[in-house]
Amino acid sequence: DVKVTQSSRYLVKRTGEKVFLECVQDMDHENMFWYRQDPGLGLRLIYFSYDVKMKEKGDIPEGYSVSREKKERFSLILESASTNQTSMYLCASSSHGPQNTGELFFGEGSRLTVL
Amino acid sequence: AQRVTQPEKLLSVFKGAPVELKCNYSYSGSPELFWYVQYSRQRLQLLLRHISRESIKGFTADLNKGETSFHLKKPFAQEEDSAMYYCALRGTGFQKLVFGTGTRLLVSP
Numbered sequence: 001d002v003k004v005t006q007s008s009r010y011l012v013k014r015t016g017e018k019v020f021l022e023c024v025q026d027m028d029h030e031n032m033f034w035y036r037q038d039p040g041l042g043l044r045l046i047y048f049s050y051d052v053k054m055k056e057k058g059d060i061p062e063g064y065s066v067s068r069e070k071k072e073r074f075s076l077i078l079e080s081a082s083t084n085q086t087s088m089y090l091c092a093s094s095s096h097g098p099q100n101t102g103e104l105f106f107g108e109g110s111r112l113t114v115l
Numbered sequence: 116a117q118r119v120t121q122p123e124k125l126l127s128v129f130k131g132a133p134v135e136l137k138c139n140y141s142y143s144g145s146p147e148l149f150w151y152v153q154y155s156r157q158r159l160q161l162l163l164r165h166i167s168r169e170s171i172k173g174f175t176a177d178l179n180k181g182e183t184s185f186h187l188k189k190p191f192a193q194e195e196d197s198a199m200y201y202c203a204l205r206g207t208g209f210q211k212l213v214f215g216t217g218t219r220l221l222v223s224p
Binding site (some may be wrong): 004031033035040042043044045048050058060070088090092094096100102103106107108109 | 124136142148149151158159160161164166199201205210213214215216221
């Protein structure tokens, strides 16, 4: 059973704080993604990674950075949290190459509130 | 550019009524289209993809390249179909998916 685990389900932070969102997958997937989910805006891609230490910007990377030091772990970092980053953050993973059917496996989400 | 449009934010129907969730896309190449679903308090998951041409939980979706659409249909809605539905597109050679804004389906008894 594919499992993508986001360690923090709910976080409340203050403006200006540094925030780490962690994601771990146990399926040996090469691809990992961070999306944010907002009502009326759907899912928007922040960053993604095809391999360890590799990262690419998505559609809304401003204010975020990522880290992928190990294949199973993909971290999203908010260097200085702002109120407009209050959102639900979804991590996902998928396989690469011929096994890639296009299916993303999602975590349960991390709901971040920035005060 | 890759774009997915879901024009309806909310679709409300009665149990047993037909359902059609609209999805239109913009992409110059040959896309792969998907429908994802998120039930209350559950994680987002794949419902179906156009390549498989399968029916899942009574839902079907046909890719219409002429109209650049991938509408999701079910002849008789059930209360358990109430959920958030997202249409998604993957371009040729890409690994990432582009999602639409989502449609909330509410099936009333």
